[in-house]
Amino acid sequence: MAKVEEVPGSSTRNEPALEHPWNVVVHNDPVNLMVYVTLVFRKVFGFSREKAESHMLEVHHKGRSIVWSGAREQAEFYVQQLHSHLLLATIEHGES
Amino acid sequence: MEFYSVLGNRLGMREVPPLLAGLMRQIPGLFERDNDAAEERLFPSPTQDPHEQGLREDWKAHVEPELHTLFLSARQVVEADLRGFQESEGGYTLEFPAAHAESWLNALNQARICLAAQHNLDEVELSQSGPLTILSERDLAKLQIHFFAALQQWLVEVLDVA
Numbered sequence: 001m002a003k004v005e006e007v008p009g010s011s012t013r014n015e016p017a018l019e020h021p022w023n024v025v026v027h028n029d030p031v032n033l034m035v036y037v038t039l040v041f042r043k044v045f046g047f048s049r050e051k052a053e054s055h056m057l058e059v060h061h062k063g064r065s066i067v068w069s070g071a072r073e074q075a076e077f078y079v080q081q082l083h084s085h086l087l088l089a090t091i092e093h094g095e096s
Numbered sequence: 097m098e099f100y101s102v103l104g105n106r107l108g109m110r111e112v113p114p115l116l117a118g119l120m121r122q123i124p125g126l127f128e129r130d131n132d133a134a135e136e137r138l139f140p141s142p143t144q145d146p147h148e149q150g151l152r153e154d155w156k157a158h159v160e161p162e163l164h165t166l167f168l169s170a171r172q173v174v175e176a177d178l179r180g181f182q183e184s185e186g187g188y189t190l191e192f193p194a195a196h197a198e199s200w201l202n203a204l205n206q207a208r209i210c211l212a213a214q215h216n217l218d219e220v221e222l223s224q225s226g227p228l229t230i231l232s233e234r235d236l237a238k239l240q241i242h243f244f245a246a247l248q249q250w251l252v253e254v255l256d257v258a
Contacts, residue, residue: 030212031212031222036248086138086205088137090140090143091142092144
């Protein structure tokens, strides 16, 4: 199971490579079950149950959630993982 | 209908009514390559940025074929498991290895996505409880989607405990 470190904005400001990180965004869709989305977040990112549920609820209520930020190559890898579980996910450039 | 597990390494369901057994047997065949809406949802773009055409092209060339293979593999696992349906007094019984749960979840998701696309079911319809009457193929598709969701719920619980 892939585990990643969180890259909160404040901790990356002094790292040039991650100054403008790429975000992995999960979008709401009417088909995937909430419990399934939570399970996938835990499996792909190694999130705790609480954190996975928090992101799932953000997707459900706000339509999208940034679930990971960091280097582009890794972001693309995570999007591929999420697509393999049939979640709607995209990468986008983080704001400066 | 009852779900059960056998010593943690096999999963099963017993007393499955014939109608529901029939709906389950359709899972592998619900995937349609020529349904644009389903195809778009099963293989979404990795970006919404119009300037990322290169990423879209790379994704189509390299990632989508891998996803096609993965999804086909999941459907084939389920198709093989479904051959194990046995008729008994109270309905049908089906058992399969617990290690196949991930493939089942994936194939059920594919089936639900394809059904929703084929019948243009929107978010409101999908969030409602199952239809009270079955008067059309669309109603049957809604029933099938909700039944498959119940199967997924059970499988998620199984994987969550494991």
